[in-house]
Amino acid sequence: MSNLHCLASLALLALTASTASFAQTAGPWNGKQCAVVLTYDDALAVDLNHVVxxxxxxxxxxxxxxxxxxxxxxxxxxxWRRAALRGHELGNHALMHPCDGSLPGRNFVTPDNDxxxxxxxxxxxxxxxxxxxLTAIDGKTARTFAYPCGDRQIGGVYFYEQLKNDFVGARGVTAGLQPLAQVDLANINSYMINGQSGDYLINLVKQAQRSRTLLVFLFHGVGxxxxxxxxxxxxxxxLRYLQAHxxxxxxxxxxxVAEKMKASKEGSGGSK
Structure with missing residues (x-):
């Protein structure tokens, strides 16, 4: 093999290694240990008063x-428009927040919103x-959906199947930390928070850091x-822990985060 061919081969190997190294470093979480998503449901006054x-x-x-x-x-x-301008997402939680009233413990569901x-x-x-x-408020077309009450089916049919092209992804209510390969963009896991301490919340983040996974918090009332x-x-x-790290x-x-996961999955041949 000529010196020229050797140099070309070495350059190709170096480029391949560099590309693989970059892909590993960039990863699904923007080059960091994990991704944390803070979600807040139901369009509450406390969102604007306290959270934003x-x-x-x-x-x-x-x-x-x-x-x-x-x-x-x-x-x-x-x-809400100012919040969107500052980079917060205005996600879709349906028009009337309908929940399946036929399930146990659903006495709060009214006939109109069943x-x-x-x-x-x-x-x-x-x-x-x-x-x-929402587009009239923030001017955006890319956004995600959250299932009201986590309910995904009507008569055994997954209604989101007809909405997949309308959203980048949909958040569910099943708790769990997941690596990219396990994330279902039609039903993204989340931890519903109700009364847990700050130490508990931070410990979840630390678990996500160690396992290099996705962590989604689901809040309702804050204060x-x-x-x-x-x-x-x-x-x-x-919030202070997240900012400090x-x-x-x-x-x-x-x-x-969903756009990044979708691109990574498509790039690796994943289908979810």
Whole structure:
């Protein structure tokens, strides 16, 4: 082999190794140990009163899953728009937050908002109408969905199948830390928080760092505002830990993390 061929072969090997090294370093979590997504459901007043200011003060961004019919959306549109301008995601939590009233413990579900009485087309149309509303607020078309009450089926049919092209991904309510290969973009795991301490929240993050996985927090009330609640001090403790370890933890809205995962999966031939 000539010297020229040897040099070319060595250059090709070096480029291949460099590319592999970059891919490993970049990874699915933006080159960091793990990804943490902060999600807040139901378009509550405390989101604007407590959460957005807390996130902004530490330059963190989250995802707020808005119910299209929420009076807090209607009454405070300019504030939601400003939150979106600062990089927070306004996610879709359906128009009426329908839940399956046929399941045990669902006495709170009204006949008008009983998902088990919906047709597939009604569920899909209401979700799409909410997307139209959200685009009118933030001007964006890429976003994610969160299943109200975690309910995914109507009469045994997964209604999100008709919505996959409308969203980058959908967040569910099953707890668990997952590496990229195990993430189902149609039902992303999350930890529903209700009364846990700041130490508990931070320990989940540390587990995600060690296992190099995705961690999604699901909050409702923060300092009140909902029956499912986390104390302001615990929430603040979590945010401060995330900010202090930003070199190791990728904290981003769900839409950005889902877009990264989708691209990684497609690049590796994954289908989920």
């Amino acid at each position: 200011p807390a996130l902004d003060s530490l330059k963190l961004r989250g995802t707020f899953y808005l119910i299209g019919s929420s009076p807090v959306v209607a009454a405070r549109l300019p504030e 998902l088990s009485k919906y047709t597939i087309s009604r569920a899909v149309n209401e979700v799409r109408a909410t997307n139209t509303l 009140g505002g909902h029956g499912l609640n986390v104390e302001l001090a615990a929430h603040r403790q979590l 930003e070199q190791d933890i990728w904290v981003a809205p769900m839409v950005e």
